Amino acid sequence: MQRQRNKRGYNEDFVDGHHLKLNDLKEEALRVGLEHGYLYKENIPAYPRPEFHVSHLNHDTNGSGCSAISRDNGFKNPLKDSLLWWSLVVGPDEITSAERRLLETTYPDRTEWQSQMQQSFLGKFATSQAFQKTSRLGSYRFTFPLEEVLQAYSDQFCSGAQPVMRVFKTILYKKEVVYAVLVHSPADQERFSHFPLLTDHPDSVCTYKDGCFIWRSQAMCKEHRYELVLRPDQKQIEAEEVRCQYYVWDNVAIALQVDEQVLKFDSNRLRENLKFCEKAEVTIARAYEFENYQQAQTHVADLWPDNPSPLEKAEEEPAKTEQKDNLNV
Template identity: 45%
Template sequence: MDERVNRRGYHETFIKGQHLKLTELKEKVKVQGIPNQYLFKEDVPLYPRPEFRFTHLHHDTDTNALCEIALEEGFLAASANEDVEEQSPKDPHHMDLLWWSLSVPQWDMGSAEKHLLDDTYPDRTEEQAAAQQPFLKQFASSPAFLNTSRYGSYRLTFPLEELLGAYRKQMCVGSEPILRVSETVLYKQEVMYSVVVHSHFYNDIFNKYPLLDDSPHAVCAYKDGQIIWRPEAMCETHRFQLDRKPYQNHMVAHLLSEHLHKSYVWDHVAVAFHLPDGEGLNFDMNRLRSYLSFCEPGHPTVSPYDEYDSLEDAQELVEAYWPYYPIPL
């Protein structure tokens, strides 16, 4: 693994072309003697390992970048999350990337929970399934699952199919976009699995990165137009312990005493669209507005708190660019 400081001044430990599971990441970091107080935390309470299938991505941004998006009627790489180090021109992470995160709708929590229970207890009865109480949402407490934003007050949430369709038309001349495994990046308490999307015109640059396929055991996969994520650590602070009830074919979230709470690493997936030579990814203005929402500051924030707007200021700004849109922010 290598180390670097990104453009925001944060230290990163990273490995290219791989999505390492936590056991693999710990081994790599341990061998190189890289300290991390969260990754090696012991006695972490048992937690679930569900599978989420994503049909939407979101892009969080601040006031200045939202103004740029409105003026350009779309996205430029300069308005993206710039958590990448400036490297050699032949390295894709030196190039212009537009960063998105997986968007976890609340209804998908139930779908992922059911899938996990069906896989764990394939012989459970209808009566046992009906008696099962929701438990997964208790563990979905990391920033990856929250409605708050770490990058600014504004969130644009797009269907993945629409994003890939626009990218296909505008960047690939009708050919299919290519998704590849980019990096595993370790921060102080955060593990980011990045995926890069590019056109066939840039195969010679990106072909050293493995294709994002439908491997059933990978942290991140791509199948049937959906991105699949199997979280390695979904809690950040572990306040619950997963209790399995094999005789009832149930799973239960057991609330722990406060002195037993554990802070651990948390993981998420970021998707970077390659926008070469300053090109933008454009959309209809009303389409942009329909996908726009307001966010409170998340924790830990990447942008300073003074870069966040109040709801009133955000509404005023949005109305200036979309004066005739009928629904308030």
């Protein structure tokens, strides 16, 4: 495990070339004598480790970043770094489908009646920043289909070839674990050969398959207010309220190797995929990098004067499938 100060001035401890599950990460941290108040906590209430299938990516930024994206018709790293970072979009639909998979895996022989009686539970655990509509990086959020991003990257950086995906690193912060995936051109195979290829091994934390990133979350709770309870006799899974405890939470970050080039998109497409975000409770960007909704509306209207449509807010939306009192699967 190594330590560095990142471009935003925060210390980060990291392990290159591995996506370490929490127990392995804890062992590595203990091996190097790292002091950490949350990773070492014991007796955390049982919680789910679901498999999320993610088909969209977010790129959050501040006002100056939004201006640069509009000017360049695309994305680049403003810090003159070689990487362009995106995050996974895990919303109500992804949570619902992950809950279904978890139930089918845990109790594959449930009766129809048992399925009808199952109450929805996974959303009670999905409380970390990875599942929130708020932003830690600025008031502007661009959301694109994953396949659209990869196709644009293939066309502009890979001469039409398939991008290469590798296990980049595991990064540990005070309360957050980041599993970073590196995406690069086949022309850079030798340059990045020391990072293992991303595989579809069923035990991997993150993989890519059938147009989706598959994320097997290790710690999905911002705070642990519920305990996962299995009822084998009833073939049910429940969330039982407990005294709140804090632990680390995890997410996945996608790093596209762009050097100092721009990943370009049509200007109208950029505007269509832009929404306003409220500031998260805990942020990475400084307070002055966030704006209120009215300021953001004015700013976006200046950047896209030919598009008079109001700037939408990134608010919670209901899942496309109806999920009310119980989960019918």
